[in-house]
Amino acid sequence: MNNLLELGLVPFFIQQLNDVSLLETQLARVTAVQRSRLTVVTETGEKVVELSPALLQAEPTDRPTVGDWVLLDASLARITDVLERKSLFKRLGAGSSSEIQPIAANVDILFIVTSCNEEFKESRLERYLALCAEAGAMPVIILSKADLADDVDQYVQRARRTQAGVAVETANALDPDTLAGVRSWIDSHTTVALVGSSGVGKSTLLNTLAGHTLTATGEIREQDRKGRHTTTHRQLHTLPDGGLLIDVPGMRELRVADVDQSLSTVFKDIEALATQCRFADCHHDSEPGCAVMKAIETDSIDSRRLSNYKKLLRENAQATATLAQKRQQGKDFARMVKEVKRIKQSKHAE
Numbered sequence: 001m002n003n004l005l006e007l008g009l010v011p012f013f014i015q016q017l018n019d020v021s022l023l024e025t026q027l028a029r030v031t032a033v034q035r036s037r038l039t040v041v042t043e044t045g046e047k048v049v050e051l052s053p054a055l056l057q058a059e060p061t062d063r064p065t066v067g068d069w070v071l072l073d074a075s076l077a078r079i080t081d082v083l084e085r086k087s088l089f090k091r092l093g094a095g096s097s098s099e100i101q102p103i104a105a106n107v108d109i110l111f112i113v114t115s116c117n118e119e120f121k122e123s124r125l126e127r128y129l130a131l132c133a134e135a136g137a138m139p140v141i142i143l144s145k146a147d148l149a150d151d152v153d154q155y156v157q158r159a160r161r162t163q164a165g166v167a168v169e170t171a172n173a174l175d176p177d178t179l180a181g182v183r184s185w186i187d188s189h190t191t192v193a194l195v196g197s198s199g200v201g202k203s204t205l206l207n208t209l210a211g212h213t214l215t216a217t218g219e220i221r222e223q224d225r226k227g228r229h230t231t232t233h234r235q236l237h238t239l240p241d242g243g244l245l246i247d248v249p250g251m252r253e254l255r256v257a258d259v260d261q262s263l264s265t266v267f268k269d270i271e272a273l274a275t276q277c278r279f280a281d282c283h284h285d286s287e288p289g290c291a292v293m294k295a296i297e298t299d300s301i302d303s304r305r306l307s308n309y310k311k312l313l314r315e316n317a318q319a320t321a322t323l324a325q326k327r328q329q330g331k332d333f334a335r336m337v338k339e340v341k342r343i344k345q346s347k348h349a350e
């Protein structure tokens with residue numbers, strides 16, 4: 001069990017096991033996913049396993065992803081069950097596929113990494129924060145490349161305004177002596193996922209925290225078109241001093257879906273003001289007695305923040321409607337298959 005404790009096995013998961021399941025199966029944590037093959041770590045070490053036929057056919061979010069705790073069958077070659085998750089970081093599939101994709105499971109803290117340069121965008125941070133609240137993880141904004149900026153404090157102030165009370169840390173990902181603030185969030189049972197655009201320093205931070213280059217331990221890196229090395233796979237790493245880190249490659253498209261509640265967490269200030277607007281259905285455009293517009297006029301809220309809030313609300317409504325439609329189509333299809341089977345069976349019986 002010792003090995004598993006170092007992998008972040010906490011009472012929440014232990015409580016889900018009964019004696020029988022432990023006798024007949026083995027508990028493991030997923031560290032990487034390559035299509036239908038998954039790398040897991042068990043008490044005795046690393047293994048590559050496959051999914052049971054039932055899991056292969058399950059909804060994408062019900063299939064195991066990086067960070068999941070799973071049970072293996074007696075042959076230890078297949079995953080049969082996924083334990084209930086503490087949290088799940090997910091996103092809506094890129095392009096036209098309107099499918100929710102799981103990114104990382106059982107993440108306690110999400111490090112949202114952004115650099116102190118033109119890459120820094122409040123609107124992107126707000127998007128990540130909504131996904132983080134939805135996942136059920138705690139966000140920490142990491143401002144990397146602090147060594148290259150003249151006015152780091154300006155970035156800290158701007159980052160703090162993206163969500164009331166959000167934690168913000170600065171870092172030079174290349175220098176371990178600047179990482180005390182970042183390290184203060186990691187302890188031996190904590191699983192941290194690193195997200196952020198390509199090139200902000202996620203892999204550099206990971207390697208500096210580990211004290212050595214982790215790329216050799218299985219992280220797969222490829223050269224992108226510009227010849228830079230870029231992370232292409234998600235992977236769970238164990239830090240030498242304890243703590244688990246999941247490196248999530250930069251995602252170009254990060255659409256929100258099913259984030260109603262989480263938008264209220266991120267934009268609590270706007271939603272609180274909205275209760276004071278004269279009209280209950282105020283769009284905070286040009287209506288008289290609009291408390292939100294008044295806050296913008298007096299500079300207590302940024303007009304960019306309001307626009308982004310509206311944009312995310314629209315995007316969420318659209319995606320949620322598409323998902324509901326897809327789910328209904330799935331149900332209709334399942335009903336049709338059942339009906340065809342019933343007719344076939346009754347013909348057979350005749």
Ligand SMILES: Nc1nc2c(ncn2[C@@H]2O[C@H](COP(=O)(O)OP(=O)(O)OP(=O)(O)O)[C@@H](O)[C@H]2O)c(=O)[nH]1
Pocket residue numbers: 144145146147148171172173174196197198199200201202203204205229230231232248249250
């Ligand atoms: N000066 C400075 N350079 C940094 C810092 N963080 C990262 N870099 C450099 O920025 C470049 C990109 O860093 P990576 O760690 O590969 O970025 P990434 O976020 O992992 O990118 P992807 O793997 O594409 O998702 C590298 O050349 C790093 O050396 C920092 O805090 N300060």
Ligand SMILES: [Zn+2]
Pocket residue numbers: 274277278282283284285287289290291292293
């Ligand atoms: Zn209003």
